[in-house]
Amino acid sequence: MIRPALVLAALLCAGGAQAHEIYVSNERDNTVSVIDSARWEVTRTFGVGRRPRGLTFSRDGRRLFVCASDSDAVQVVDPDSGKLLHDLPSGEDPEQFALAPDGRTLFIANENNATTTVVDAETRKVLAQVDVGIEPEGMAVSPDGRIAVTTSETTNMVHWIDAVTLQAIDATPVGQRPRHAEFTRDGKTLWVSSEIGGTVAVVDVASRRVVETIEFEIKGISPDRIQPVGIALAEDGRTAFVALGPSDRVAAIDTATRKVTAYILVGRRVWHLAMLPGGGQLVTTNGVSGDVTVIDTASLKAIRSVKVGRYPWGAAVRPAGDAATAEGAAPAGGRSAGRRE
Amino acid sequence: MRARADLAARDGTVRALGRLGAARLRAPALACLALGLALPARSQAPAAGPAPLVVHYVERRIERPTPLNNEPPVPADEGLRGADLGLRDGNATGRFLGLAFTLKPVVVEPGADIRAALAAASAEAARERHGSGAPRFLVVNAPAEDVLALADAPELAESVFLNIGAPDVRLRDRDCRARLLHVLPSRDMLADALVQLLAFKRWTRILLVAGPKPEDALYAEALRRSARKFGARIVAESTFDAHGADLRDSALREFALVTRGPEHDVVAVADEAGEFGANLVHNTASPRPVVGTQGLSPAAWGRPVEAWAAVQLQGRFAKLAGRPMGPVDWAGWMAVHAVTEAAAQLRSTDAEAVRRLLLSDKFEVGGFKGRALSFRPWNGQLRQPVFVLWPGAVVAAAPVEGFLHRRTELDTIGLDQPESACRAFGGPR
Incomplete structure (x- = not known):
C-alpha cells in the first residue's frame, strides 16, 4: 500500500504550508463547516440561512458572504464568530456570485427569475438587475473589473454584462447546461463548464467566441456521467482543474495544449473546487459523500478527505491577515481562493 | 373544440421580445434601450422581425372515472400547461438570438373529429401569416389511434409529430412512423x-x-x-x-x-x-x-422529483399552472423544449433545418433528468431516465445501478434496436 507515503506527503504539506481556513457550505444542513488546513479537520460549524450554496470572502477576510438560496438573501457573516451581521438584498434565489476587484460590487445570479442582481456590499443597495437567460448560475468578473459574465443553465449561454454601465451587451451560446465560468488571470480567456453537454468551452473574451471545446473520456465511466461543474485555474496559469460531478473525478487540464493530463478520483458527486493560496493544494466539495477531498496539485493525487455536513456545495478559502501580501503581489490572487465556491 | 385564447394573446408580446433581443445582439449601443424595454407588453408596435416558428398542439380529452378517494383529479390542462411552459422557456432563450416561437393549441372533446379541428386551426394560422398554416411541428396528446390517424393524414405529410400522451409500445414497434417522435416513455x-x-x-x-x-x-x-x-x-x-x-x-x-x-x-x-x-x-x-x-x-415525472435542478422546473411550472407537474406536463414541456432548443442550436427558425436536426442522431437536449437526452434512431423514442416513485419520494431513477449497455445505460429501458420491429426510420444501421 502507498498509504504511509500519502500520510507523509500530507504531513509535509500541512507542516510546510501556512494554515488556512476553508469554509464549506452544506446545502442540506443549512450550515457552514470550517476546516483548518493544518490539521485537515473541521474545527467549527455554524448555522446560516436556508440552502447555502455559493460563498466568498471580502478581500480582507473579515466578512463572509453566503448565498442562502431558499432564504432569498446574501448573508454577511462574521467568520470568527459565525454570527449573521446583516443580509444584502440579493433578488430571488441567489445561487452563485462574484465579487468585483473593487471589493464591494457583488454580481449575483438569481436562479429562479432569470436575472443578475448587482449589489453594492457597502451601501447594501441594489445597483441594477440585468435580464439574462433562464436559470442563471455561474458568475465571474474579469480581473480588470470591466466585464461580468453569467451562465444560464436552460438558455445555454454566457451573458456578457458591461460592469460599468451594468447592461447586458452580448450572449454566446455554449454546451448544454452551463454551470460555471472562470476568467484566466490575464483576463483574455473565459472557461465555461457545461454539465449536460459534458464539455468545457474555452472562450476568447475579445471576440466572445468559443475557441475550443474540451471533451472528457474516462475508461469504465459512461460518458453521460461525466458532468463538468466547478473550475479552478492554477495560480501559475498552467493547469485548469474541472470537477466532473457524478463521475467522482476531477480533471487536470494543461492550459497550453488544452489536453487532459489526469483524472483524479475524489468523493461522490463532486461540485466545486477551491485552490489554496500558493496553489499547492486544491479542495473539492463532494455532494453525495458529504466530504471534502484534498488534492496535491504537484502529484495530482488525492491526499485526504474531510467529513463535513450534508450536501457540501461551495468552498472558499479565507484570506488570512498576512495573506493580504500574497494578494497584493498578484492582484487576481484572491480570486480562486477567496472568491466563491 | 376549444382553442386557447390566452396563449394566442401572448403571441404579440413574444414577438416583441424576440425583436428586441435581436436588436440587442446586433447593436450593443442600443442595448440599454432594448434592456429597458425587454419587459412584457411595453412595445405595442406590430412585429417586423423574422416570423416566429409555430408549434402546434393537439389534444383529445379523455373521459376519466370519478376519483375514488377524493384525490385530485387528473388536471384538465395536463400536457398543455407543460407545452406552454416549454414555449415560455423557448422564447426566453430565443430573445437573445433573435428567435421567437408561438404555440397553437387545439383541444377536442371525446368523439370529435380531430383532423377537422386541426385543419381549422391550420387555416387560422395561415390567415395569421404563419406560412401555409400546415403544422410543421405538432405536439400530440391523444390516444394511439389518433396519433396514427394524424401521422398518416396526407395534409400533415410535412409534419413532425411529438407524442406526449400515448404510451403504447406498438407505436414504437410495428406501428411506428418515420416522422413520429415519442417524448413520453412507453409502457x-x-x-x-x-x-x-x-x-x-x-x-x-x-x-x-x-x-x-x-x-x-x-x-x-x-x-x-x-x-x-x-x-x-x-x-x-x-x-x-x-x-x-x-x-x-x-x-x-x-x-x-x-x-x-x-x-x-x-x-x-x-x-x-x-x-x-x-x-x-x-x-x-x-x-x-x-x-x-x-x-x-414508474413515471416520466412526478411531484417528488427534485434532483438535477428539477426543482427549478417544478418551481416555474407551479408558478404558471398553480399545481404540480405531472408526467404528461413534463412531456409537453420537453416536446416544445426540444423544438425550440434545436432552433436555438441552429440559431434559426427555418422549419426544414429544425426538422432535420431534430430527426438526426446528432441532436442532444437536456430535460432536468441529469443526462443528455436524445431520440433513438431506430424508433423515435426519447431516451430518458424513468423515475420509480411514490407520492412521498423518488425511490430510484432507472437505469438502476448495475444495468449496463454497450451504447448507453439508457438503452437498458425500452425497446432496444434489435428488439424493435420498427423499420420506418430506415431499419438497422
Missing part, C-alpha cells in the same frame, strides 16, 4: 424501470393483479416482458373488476381473495385509470408492497 420503459429496481432489491417474485381494460392488459403485458428481460418471475396472476362492487365496503375481503397466492415479494397492479389500485395499497393478503400503476410507480 415497456415504465415496466423496465420498475423491474430493474425490483431486481436490484431482489424482490423478484411478482403477483400480478390486472384491471379489465385493454390498457390494463397492455400494462400487464409490459410487466411480463420486463420480468423475463431482467430475471424476475410472475408467480401468479389474477384480474379485478371494480365495477359492480363498492370498494368502500368490500375492499377488506375482496382484495384478500385476489392477492392470495404463492409466495411473492410484491403485488404488481395494472390499473391505468385508477379504478381500484390505490385501495389495494396496504390491503393485500400478505404484507407486501404494491407496485405498478399505483403504490410504487
